[in-house]
Amino acid sequence: MMKTVSADMIPDHFWRIRYDQKHDRDSPTLPSLSESPNCQNFAYALLKHFGFEVYPFRSSNLWEDTTETCLVSDELRPLDLLLFNRTENAWGAHVALYLGDDQAIHLSKKQSAPVIWSFAQFLELPEYRTFVGAKRLRHLGVGL
Numbered sequence: 001m002m003k004t005v006s007a008d009m010i011p012d013h014f015w016r017i018r019y020d021q022k023h024d025r026d027s028p029t030l031p032s033l034s035e036s037p038n039c040q041n042f043a044y045a046l047l048k049h050f051g052f053e054v055y056p057f058r059s060s061n062l063w064e065d066t067t068e069t070c071l072v073s074d075e076l077r078p079l080d081l082l083l084f085n086r087t088e089n090a091w092g093a094h095v096a097l098y099l100g101d102d103q104a105i106h107l108s109k110k111q112s113a114p115v116i117w118s119f120a121q122f123l124e125l126p127e128y129r130t131f132v133g134a135k136r137l138r139h140l141g142v143g144l
Contacts, residue, residue, distance in 0.1 A: 004100030063090030072134035084128035
């Protein structure tokens, strides 16, 4: 199993993506990464880059899903999807992709460009102060 995903394993074009400031978080569907870059479709596009597909769930749908993903109840692994919010509610939660070694990559409205943060950095901000939980693609359940 892969221990970490390093920044140099992420292609340059991902680092050039900018958050769509007009993204409607109330939209019932998730536009594609090229149409409206946001945290969710950024994480899903990275998963696709690493060879894994996931339905483009909105945060609450991702949290409720049991077909393509499972709740992470053990130690986090690279490529787990992390959900953060102001409260324990998964609706509108921010999605990041765990890289390993206490690091996650995400695309947010506030930073505009992709960044890698430690787990603690998320919890320092009010909008991410609650770790809702992590989801793992069922394909990844046995390791990379």
